[in-house]
Amino acid sequence: DAKTTQPTSMDCAEGRAANLPCNHSTISGNEYVYWYRQIHSQGPQYIIHGLKNNETNEMASLIITEDRKSSTLILPHATLRDTAVYYCIVRFRSGTYKYIFGTGTRLKVLA
Amino acid sequence: DVKVTQSSRYLVKRTGEKVFLECVQDMDHENMFWYRQDPGLGLRLIYFSYDVKMKEKGDIPEGYSVSREKKERFSLILESASTNQTSMYLCASSLPGNTDTQYFGPGTRLTVL
Numbered sequence: 487d488a489k490t491t492q493p494t495s496m497d498c499a500e501g502r503a504a505n506l507p508c509n510h511s512t513i514s515g516n517e518y519v520y521w522y523r524q525i526h527s528q529g530p531q532y533i534i535h536g537l538k539n540n541e542t543n544e545m546a547s548l549i550i551t552e553d554r555k556s557s558t559l560i561l562p563h564a565t566l567r568d569t570a571v572y573y574c575i576v577r578f579r580s581g582t583y584k585y586i587f588g589t590g591t592r593l594k595v596l597a
Numbered sequence: 598d599v600k601v602t603q604s605s606r607y608l609v610k611r612t613g614e615k616v617f618l619e620c621v622q623d624m625d626h627e628n629m630f631w632y633r634q635d636p637g638l639g640l641r642l643i644y645f646s647y648d649v650k651m652k653e654k655g656d657i658p659e660g661y662s663v664s665r666e667k668k669e670r671f672s673l674i675l676e677s678a679s680t681n682q683t684s685m686y687l688c689a690s691s692l693p694g695n696t697d698t699q700y701f702g703p704g705t706r707l708t709v710l
Contacts, residue, residue, distance in 0.1 A: 520698075529601070529687050529701030530640070573639075585699060587632075587640035 490574045495592040498568075504561040506591050508574030511555040518577045519550060520585065521559045523570040530573065530587075533559065564595045600624070601702035603688055609708045616675040618705050620688030629671035630689040630699065631655075631663065640687065646671055647693065678709045 491509040498504040510519060518537050522530040534541055534548045536557070541548045547560040561568055573590040604619035620629065630645040632655075642655030644663040652663050660682060664672045671690075675682055686705045691697040 527704070529689075529704050530699075532698045532700065535698070585640075585642075589637065589639045 489586070490576055490588050492572075492574050492588060492591045494589070495594070497594050497596055498561075498564045500566060500595050500597050501563055504564040504568065504593060504595070506559040506561075506572050506574075506593065507556065508558070509556045510574070510576050513554050513576050519548070519554075519557050520575040520577060521546070521548065522573045522575065523568075524573070524590070525567075525570045533572075564593075566595050566597060569593060569595045601688055601690055601700050603686075603702040603705050605705050606703060607706050607708075609710065610675075610678050611710050612679060614675075614678050614709075616678050616707065616709075618673040618675075618686055618688075618707070620671045620673070620690075620702055621669055622671075622690040622700070623669065624690065624700070625668065626690035626700075627668070627693050628691045628697065628699075629665065630691075631661075631671065631673045632687045632689065633657070634685040634687055634704070643673065678707075680709050683707060683709045 518535050520535040521533040523533055524530045534543055534546050536548045536550050550557045571590040571592050573587055575585045601622045610616050628647050631643045632640040634640045641657050643657055643661050644652055644655050646652045646665040649665055649668050662674045688702040689699040691699045
């Protein structure tokens with residue numbers, strides 16, 4: 487299984503960009519990187535995913551290094567509602583596709 | 598919007614009781630999943646199903662069983678609840694394929710006394 491390593495916690499000022507790093511040095515060529523977040527007492531929410539290229543959607547941007555061993559999730563203008571636990575996940579295929587969730591990064595957006 | 602609903606947000610049961618957790622999705626997804634979430638351990642996969650009447654064990658299936666009689670509904674069963682099954686239970690669904698995105702329900706916080 488390709489595992490991920492994330493910092494335990496981070497703070498970010500409201501209105502600033504939040505950059506959340508993730509290391510996945512054992513990722514294989516056909517494995518995608520997914521990001522989810524979980525706001526307190528809710529189920530995880532999909533944010534974005536990518537394979538090789540950088541990706542952007544209405545929620546965030548995903549930057550994947552050329553060697554694919556790490557990635558960064560960017561929330562361009564963090565708000566208080568972005569306070570959550572953010573999970574970086576590498577897709578592992580075993581019969582069907584399953585996720586391996588780590589313990590994530592607890593992001594606190596400060597007013 | 599995909600909607601995944603779970604039958605209860607909070608549930609309190611006694612040791613030895615049979616417990617049913619229900620999950621329903623409204624987007625015709627083939628795949629459905631049950632996870633449990635515990636502090637410091639992240640989400641762990643209990644069982645998943647990729648079709649009606651099909652099921653596969655996840656990483657921690659002991660003490661649990663599942664049922665999928667209809668495509669939209671996936672049930673998690675605790676045959677004889679124990680205190681170490683106190684946890685947050687999360688259901689998810691997805692389409693099959695290379696880039697399937699899992700959509701999660703709000704979770705059921707189960708306490709076994």
